Amino acid sequence: MKRLTLIRESRRPLNIRKLLEKSYFAQEIEGKATVGVIVSLISFRGKYEMANVEAVAELTRFIKEISPATRVIVAAASHEAYQEGKSTEEAFKRLKYAIVKREGAELLALEMGEYSEVEFETTRGLRRARLSKFRADLLVSFTPPKTHPLLIISSTLDNLAFEMTHPADRQYLYGGKLWPEDPLPYFKLASKNILKVFSIVKPHVGIVDGLFAVEGRGPLQGTPVFHQLALASPDLVLVDALTSALAGVDPEKVYYLKLAREKKLGSIDYSKTIPRDRIRQYRFPYRLHPASQALLQGGTK
Numbered sequence: 421m422k423r424l425t426l427i428r429e430s431r432r433p434l435n436i437r438k439l440l441e442k443s444y445f446a447q448e449i450e451g452k453a454t455v456g457v458i459v460s461l462i463s464f465r466g467k468y469e470m471a472n473v474e475a476v477a478e479l480t481r482f483i484k485e486i487s488p489a490t491r492v493i494v495a496a497a498s499h500e501a502y503q504e505g506k507s508t509e510e511a512f513k514r515l516k517y518a519i520v521k522r523e524g525a526e527l528l529a530l531e532m533g534e535y536s537e538v539e540f541e542t543t544r545g546l547r548r549a550r551l552s553k554f555r556a557d558l559l560v561s562f563t564p565p566k567t568h569p570l571l572i573i574s575s576t577l578d579n580l581a582f583e584m585t586h587p588a589d590r591q592y593l594y595g596g597k598l599w600p601e602d603p604l605p606y607f608k609l610a611s612k613n614i615l616k617v618f619s620i621v622k623p624h625v626g627i628v629d630g631l632f633a634v635e636g637r638g639p640l641q642g643t644p645v646f647h648q649l650a651l652a653s654p655d656l657v658l659v660d661a662l663t664s665a666l667a668g669v670d671p672e673k674v675y676y677l678k679l680a681r682e683k684k685l686g687s688i689d690y691s692k693t694i695p696r697d698r699i700r701q702y703r704f705p706y707r708l709h710p711a712s713q714a715l716l717q718g719g720t721k
Contacts, residue, residue, distance in 0.1 A: 424653045424662060424693040428702060430646075432631050433478030439627070439650040440479070446486045448558055448625060448654070454491045455483055456556030457525075458623070460563035460579045461496035464511035468632045468644040471496075471562050473516055475629045479562065480523040494520055495554055495583070497530035500640075502587035507532065530554055531587055538620065540589075540613040542596035543605050549589035551617060559623040561656060565630050565647075565663050567638035569599050569711035570607045571614075572674050573667050574639055575660040576626030581617035593617070599640070603711050611676035615685060618656065626656035628663050635667075635706035647704050657686025662694065668705025673716055 425443035429435035440446070449455060457479060459471035480492050498511035508529035517527055535550035563579035571578055585593045594600075595609030630649035634642035649666060653659040657680040661671040671677045671688045681688050690699075708716070 423655065424651070424658055424690060426649065426651050426662065426694055426698070426702070428648055429650065430631070430648045432472060433474045435631050435648075435650045436475045436478040436629060437482065439652055440482050443652040445482070445625070445652065449483055449486045449490060452487065452490055452557040454493060454556040455558045455560065456554060457492065457494045457560045457562050458580055458583050459494055459496045460583065461498040461508060461511055461515075462582070462639055463500045464498050464506075464514050465500065466640070468564060469566055469634045469639050469642065470515070471564065472629060472631070473519060475631075476517075476562065477520045477523050479560075479627070480520055480525040484524045492525040493528050493556060494525045495528040495530050497552070497583055497587050499582070499587050499590065502531060528554065530583060535586055538616070540592040540616070541609045542592055543609065544596060547592040547596075549592045550586035551620065552584045552586070554584070555621070558625065559621065560625045560627055561623050562627045562629065564633055565628055565667060566634040567636060567642055567706055567709045567712070569601070569709045570594055570603045570610045571676055572669055572708060572712045572715055573660075573664045573706075575628055575663045576656045577614055577618055577660050577676065577680070580621060580623055580656070581614040584617055584621055601711050602714075604714055607675055607715060611679050614676055615680055615683065618680075618685060623656060625652065625654055626659040627652045628659060630663070630666070633667065633706065635708070637709055642709075645704065645706060649702060655686045657681065657688060658690060661688035662690040665690065665699060666703050668703060669708070669716075675715070
């Protein structure tokens, strides 16, 4: 698979088809018994902050065309559904994931599966949390990009950690509080915890469906941006770094990306693959979450 692939396309699901074909994703599928797709299902009422169901169906269709015998398991743990006493299975129904099943995928509500125990760093010390045991021969994190009060820009790494952590324990993932108005006590802890999940789960591919993104008070209360991009890489750190740059934020100012590079978990140097003039052409600065402004003013050092 190409180290990093970036395409521009204004039509869905053609954007996903073009991305997969240009990224040699097909080579990654061959010989795999299972492909797991961790989709962003943070809400079940919204639209742009979640993985688009037509895009997920196209991904499933592509996998099945290449390898009909491969099991495709689309997995998530809907935060909003859990908060309202509902299940991700109900979220799948409401969001019309039946079309994904028709393409041959299985749907998995992660909160109903098995979990192992992990310790996250919080402002009140270490806290135990539950991390899904779900794994696959090829594990994909699939999400739209979103602004975020702790991470500035949320993409494939945050999506993986958020969905794999039990919904009741996600405040610990973020250092003790979900989406705080003051990020300074929490953002470094959240970054460390997200990368801890990444190191445990070891995903294989990150895909960003950036046809639409969420700006402003993301991830849940933002507004849509028609960015018309799609990105993929086997290096989730790299795909997140490019996503950040295209959203107008220097990856060097994003703490979890700098930390990932320091820990040698991935690269943030996308310029080796994507020409700078192309970056400038595709760049569209997002309005950031008001709380994250403090992080850009020296808070991430």
